[in-house]
Amino acid sequence: MAEIDSGTAVAIYEKMALIRAADERFRSSIIAGTFTGIHYSPRGQEAIAAAVGMHLRPDDYLVTTYRGLHDQLAKGMPLRELWAEFLGKSTGTCKGKGGTMHITHPPSGVMLTTAIVGGGIPVAVGLALAAQAEGGDRVTVCNFGDGATNTGAFHEALNLASLWNLPVVFVCQNNTYAENTPFDKGTKASSVAARATSYGMRGETVDGNDPIATWQSAGEAIQRARQGEGPTLLEAVTFRFMGHFFGDPFVIPDQVMKEALVRDPYPRYRKRLVDDGRVTESELDAIDEQAKAAVEDAVRFALESPEPALDELYRGVYAEEVAS
Amino acid sequence: MTTQEAVPATETLTFVAAVNRALDEALATDPAVVLWGEDIADGQGGGVFKTTAGLSSKYGDARVRSTPISESAIVGAAIGAALAGMRPVVEIMMMNFIAVAMDQITNHAAKQRYMSGGQRGVPLTIRTVAGANGGFGAQHSDMLEAWFAHTPGLKVVVPSTPHDAKGLLLSCIFDDDPCIFMESASLLYGAPAGPVPAAGERIPLGRANVVRSGSDVSVVTYGRPVHRALAVAERLAGEGIDVEVVDLRTISPLDVTTILESVARTKRAVIVHEAVGRFGVGAEVAAVLAEDLYGELLAPVRRVTGGFAPIPYAQNLESAVLPGEADIEDAVRKAVH
Numbered sequence: 021m022a023e024i025d026s027g028t029a030v031a032i033y034e035k036m037a038l039i040r041a042a043d044e045r046f047r048s049s050i051i052a053g054t055f056t057g058i059h060y061s062p063r064g065q066e067a068i069a070a071a072v073g074m075h076l077r078p079d080d081y082l083v084t085t086y087r088g089l090h091d092q093l094a095k096g097m098p099l100r101e102l103w104a105e106f107l108g109k110s111t112g113t114c115k116g117k118g119g120t121m122h123i124t125h126p127p128s129g130v131m132l133t134t135a136i137v138g139g140g141i142p143v144a145v146g147l148a149l150a151a152q153a154e155g156g157d158r159v160t161v162c163n164f165g166d167g168a169t170n171t172g173a174f175h176e177a178l179n180l181a182s183l184w185n186l187p188v189v190f191v192c193q194n195n196t197y198a199e200n201t202p203f204d205k206g207t208k209a210s211s212v213a214a215r216a217t218s219y220g221m222r223g224e225t226v227d228g229n230d231p232i233a234t235w236q237s238a239g240e241a242i243q244r245a246r247q248g249e250g251p252t253l254l255e256a257v258t259f260r261f262m263g264h265f266f267g268d269p270f271v272i273p274d275q276v277m278k279e280a281l282v283r284d285p286y287p288r289y290r291k292r293l294v295d296d297g298r299v300t301e302s303e304l305d306a307i308d309e310q311a312k313a314a315v316e317d318a319v320r321f322a323l324e325s326p327e328p329a330l331d332e333l334y335r336g337v338y339a340e341e342v343a344s
Numbered sequence: 345m346t347t348q349e350a351v352p353a354t355e356t357l358t359f360v361a362a363v364n365r366a367l368d369e370a371l372a373t374d375p376a377v378v379l380w381g382e383d384i385a386d387g388q389g390g391g392v393f394k395t396t397a398g399l400s401s402k403y404g405d406a407r408v409r410s411t412p413i414s415e416s417a418i419v420g421a422a423i424g425a426a427l428a429g430m431r432p433v434v435e436i437m438m439m440n441f442i443a444v445a446m447d448q449i450t451n452h453a454a455k456q457r458y459m460s461g462g463q464r465g466v467p468l469t470i471r472t473v474a475g476a477n478g479g480f481g482a483q484h485s486d487m488l489e490a491w492f493a494h495t496p497g498l499k500v501v502v503p504s505t506p507h508d509a510k511g512l513l514l515s516c517i518f519d520d521d522p523c524i525f526m527e528s529a530s531l532l533y534g535a536p537a538g539p540v541p542a543a544g545e546r547i548p549l550g551r552a553n554v555v556r557s558g559s560d561v562s563v564v565t566y567g568r569p570v571h572r573a574l575a576v577a578e579r580l581a582g583e584g585i586d587v588e589v590v591d592l593r594t595i596s597p598l599d600v601t602t603i604l605e606s607v608a609r610t611k612r613a614v615i616v617h618e619a620v621g622r623f624g625v626g627a628e629v630a631a632v633l634a635e636d637l638y639g640e641l642l643a644p645v646r647r648v649t650g651g652f653a654p655i656p657y658a659q660n661l662e663s664a665v666l667p668g669e670a671d672i673e674d675a676v677r678k679a680v681h
């Protein structure tokens with residue numbers, strides 16, 4: 021197993037800090053009433069995206085879901101254009117027509133963000149097939165939650181990926197809840213990774229709250245995919261602290277929340293980095309401040325950006341304009 | 345039949361051979377074109393309807409790829425490949441099976457160009473065999489074009505002849521948006537062979553074709569009923585009723601201009617399609633006529649369509665549920681008298 025160097029370990033923290041700052045700003049905007057859309061907070065899942073993202077190049081493909089802020093930022097999406105898209109502005113990555121659940125940004129490899137649970141998994145298979153056909157060593161990472169593993173699309177897509185030995189890593193961010201249903205109330209299998217066996221695929225479970233363990237497992241899976249050794253189903257077990265959507269009235273049982281908080285990757289990783297002598301507390305504080313400043317800059321950019329012009333409404337339904 | 349290189353302009357092909365020739369030409373033209381579907385490679389029979397016969401032998405099993413029975417994953421993967429720059433052509437064996445892949449088609453293929461602010465489109469063609477063909481019953485016989493025509497972002501094409509099948513399929517494959525290309529089960533082997541466009545020639549999408557000019561009444565139709573409408577028109581010509589037949593060819597985008605131009609002249613319209621009438625293409629065409637030609641029409645617009653029932657198995661019931669020549673003739677007579 022690869023040993024992580026301090027530079028990478030701290031770089032993972034930087035990504036986690038940026039994700040956390042963006043997510044906190046998003047939530048505070050909702051509380052303040054300055055943002056009225058819907059937000060699926062990744063709070064608790066930062067480590068997975070940050071660790072996986074370390075292994076990815078801009079030309080690698082990424083597919084994620086409506087809970088995708090962490091994955092998008094870790095893949096290197098520009099924060100300003102991302103925030104402008106959240107606010108439905110013309111400067112957004114999708115000109116304000118996609119929104120929080122439909123982020124696309126091919127220059128950074130974010131090819132699809134889907135709001136349909138399980139819907140992105142077959143699309144990732146096709147991206148990987150195209151990469152395989154063109155040669156080279158581009159990989160596709162497909163993120164989804166544990167709930168998606170009970171959709172038909174998951175099973176069909178994993179079978180295809182394995183059958184065709186495609187360069188794709190399926191990252192199941194198992195936050196133990198499918199909307200409001202706990203994992204064991206919706207899935208008889210003991211783990212998501214165990215399902216890989218039925219597709220003749222490599223499967224692995226990793227502690228998604230441990231950034232270094234996740235970095236190691238993701239690194240191996242991505243390396244295998246790059247070398248033509250086929251797909252992996254990587255289950256990263258984590259937790260989702262802010263409910264299905266932010267403001268969700270569903271209450272997570274006290275005991276479940278208490279146990280999850282002990283495993284919260286953010287404070288735990290801070291402590292570990294300092295204890296291991298990789299970085300000082302004040303250096304981490306500086307990283308946090310930098311992240312917050314970057315987010316404030318993006319918020320300012322988004323707020324100052326104009327709304328889309330009304331003639332944007334029917335543009336892009338087709339490549340060529342068709343009478344509505 | 346699939347490996348000939350020289351394609352004379354006057355070549356006459358059956359419907360199934362015309363589809364095969366279009367696929368062959370597309371594969372030869374552009375390395376980004378790939379074909380995926382259940383049993384489409386020669387090792388698996390070259391497709392249940394043989395439309396892909398010979399192509400995997402010519403272009404290899406990687407480009408002409410047999411897939412498992414996984415419609416959702418086949419279409420979804422084709423969307424991914426299209427986003428990455430390929431031009432996948434997917435065969436969904438029977439149109440009813442497309443229901444299994446609806447999320448991929450309507451939520452992903454149709455919307456990704458728009459949702460991404462135009463950053464990437466989905467140049468995907470889905471070929472599928474549709475329509476009743478004698479005893480296949482309710483789950484292998486539907487014409488579902490209205491489902492897709494009702495979805496912004498998709499194009500829907502229904503050819504009626506080998507000529508149009510070849511020219512329109514090539515246009516679908518090289519179109520930058522997702523196209524649903526419907527091959528009539530009865531026309532694949534039942535349509536008369538006919539001349540096809542020369543290599544390199546395509547028929548543009550979104551343009552209807554006036555297949556018979558007339559002055560008394562316009563029959564607006566597409567697919568198999570085009571042939572029935574033409575037979576009725578010939579018969580009525582002997583009685584001095586001059587029927588114009590408009591073959592829509594593309595359902596979406598709808599060629600409103602040609603429809604209005606025709607009916608503005610004849611001032612009478614009969615719309616014919618095999619799919620159920622309620623909320624169907626005929627309802628849309630009738631609404632267009634009402635909006636633009638109200639006051640000029642000399643007779644109510646009539647629809648001759650499939651009945652509002654699943655396609656039944658028994659041959660007499662199947663025939664009764666579909667619009668036949670007698671139904672078309674009856675509607676035309678009512679329109680002109």
